[in-house]
Amino acid sequence: MFEIHPSAEENFNLKASSLIKNIEAIPHQGKSAPKFETEVHVGTTITDKDIIGDLQEKTSDYRGCTVARFFISKGVRYGLENESHKSLVDLAEKIQRLPAFRDRLSHDFIEEAIFKWLGNSFSENDQEESFISALIEEAKEAVKPVTVYVPIANMVVERPFSFCGVVICNITKSLVDEIAATGSSIEDEEQKKNAEIFFEKFRADYQGYAAVEIKLNCEPNFANDLAIMTAQRVTGFLGIYSGAMLMPDIKCICKIKGTENLAQSTTISIFESNSFSVTHGILDKASMRSWHISEKDIEEYAKCGLGVLSDLAVKEKPTEFESLILNTSTLYSKAAFTAEPLEKLVYILSALESTLLKNENEPIQQNLAERLAIFTSQELPERKSIVKAVKSVYGLRSRYLHHGHTSGELEGLAEFLLHVWIFYIKLLGASQSFTNKSEFLEAIDDHKLG
Numbered sequence: 001m002f003e004i005h006p007s008a009e010e011n012f013n014l015k016a017s018s019l020i021k022n023i024e025a026i027p028h029q030g031k032s033a034p035k036f037e038t039e040v041h042v043g044t045t046i047t048d049k050d051i052i053g054d055l056q057e058k059t060s061d062y063r064g065c066t067v068a069r070f071f072i073s074k075g076v077r078y079g080l081e082n083e084s085h086k087s088l089v090d091l092a093e094k095i096q097r098l099p100a101f102r103d104r105l106s107h108d109f110i111e112e113a114i115f116k117w118l119g120n121s122f123s124e125n126d127q128e129e130s131f132i133s134a135l136i137e138e139a140k141e142a143v144k145p146v147t148v149y150v151p152i153a154n155m156v157v158e159r160p161f162s163f164c165g166v167v168i169c170n171i172t173k174s175l176v177d178e179i180a181a182t183g184s185s186i187e188d189e190e191q192k193k194n195a196e197i198f199f200e201k202f203r204a205d206y207q208g209y210a211a212v213e214i215k216l217n218c219e220p221n222f223a224n225d226l227a228i229m230t231a232q233r234v235t236g237f238l239g240i241y242s243g244a245m246l247m248p249d250i251k252c253i254c255k256i257k258g259t260e261n262l263a264q265s266t267t268i269s270i271f272e273s274n275s276f277s278v279t280h281g282i283l284d285k286a287s288m289r290s291w292h293i294s295e296k297d298i299e300e301y302a303k304c305g306l307g308v309l310s311d312l313a314v315k316e317k318p319t320e321f322e323s324l325i326l327n328t329s330t331l332y333s334k335a336a337f338t339a340e341p342l343e344k345l346v347y348i349l350s351a352l353e354s355t356l357l358k359n360e361n362e363p364i365q366q367n368l369a370e371r372l373a374i375f376t377s378q379e380l381p382e383r384k385s386i387v388k389a390v391k392s393v394y395g396l397r398s399r400y401l402h403h404g405h406t407s408g409e410l411e412g413l414a415e416f417l418l419h420v421w422i423f424y425i426k427l428l429g430a431s432q433s434f435t436n437k438s439e440f441l442e443a444i445d446d447h448k449l450g
Contacts, residue, residue, distance in 0.1 A: 239336035305428030
């Protein structure tokens, strides 16, 4: 399972061993006091009795990235920080890129394994086992087949379907029953009651709704990371077909559950009669619609390039033009998840500019408008309409920054969105017609001259 070239193994073992000399004693620094006391409710207090196993101490930066790690040996706190820790991170990144580990172990898993090995080697002043051998043994215990479901908010499918190398399916009652059955062996009455409450809420939140089903063979934390990264891409591409691409002020709320970001509000009213009320409301009511995808819908989406996009997303070595389409799809898809017309417009124009302009020195509006029109339509009146719509939305983007939008401008934007939608479908259909962007734009410009 974990085959590494002997010379590479020797090289990484030497690099791991060289980090030992960087370990130094680092005393504790006092915690900074809070700026002021708050009345924020503390729901739980963790005590020493709640801690299982050894504590892992590390320091993170403002992004949550680990920048220092520590261990205790003979009562002294040792560790790696600053440039020494960067050397550890760099080594972990290089090892993680090896084919033997790339799809099975996360960077964090390898980084922690290196530091654990360094701590043992430093404390015992002995290296009976090389690092790579220790890593492989640890990996053999951690790596296992796993099926991960990433719930999608507000989506239900009639039948499971394959898309971008994964399966979109509902979390069925039988699956929830199977999961809930794991709590039947609990003997403690209080724990059993808590389990019943948990599974009842789990059932209400997830049963019957769609999820991205991903089958993996890797360590658990990496499985979660890979599943989320895959689901983000899949739901993004799927959002292109949600209908939100054609409506300026509507967004798709079918993303990974918890990230759908449907604007909500809470008000707390205190009355003189010594009573109160708490009101929860939805601010973006126009977008609060579930997406029910039927078999017939899938057939219609297929006519609009769903299968082509799915195949391109999993292709190991896409052509330059196919990569361009994927990049365009990524930018274009972002417009599905905002109900703010200007933001939607910015994403779409970014997608078009990256696709239809030769370089940053070209005049933008005229070239983009003409190429969009020529590629999208064969009819001169419609081409003129497309050119006019493109120039209009560029003007709208400028005016909107100062004055907002009118209903008439939203209608104009909706017309533009339809033109772009047709362009995108045709772009997917042309995925095998060109090998690179230059060929694509040259063919369009030839039509202009012809």
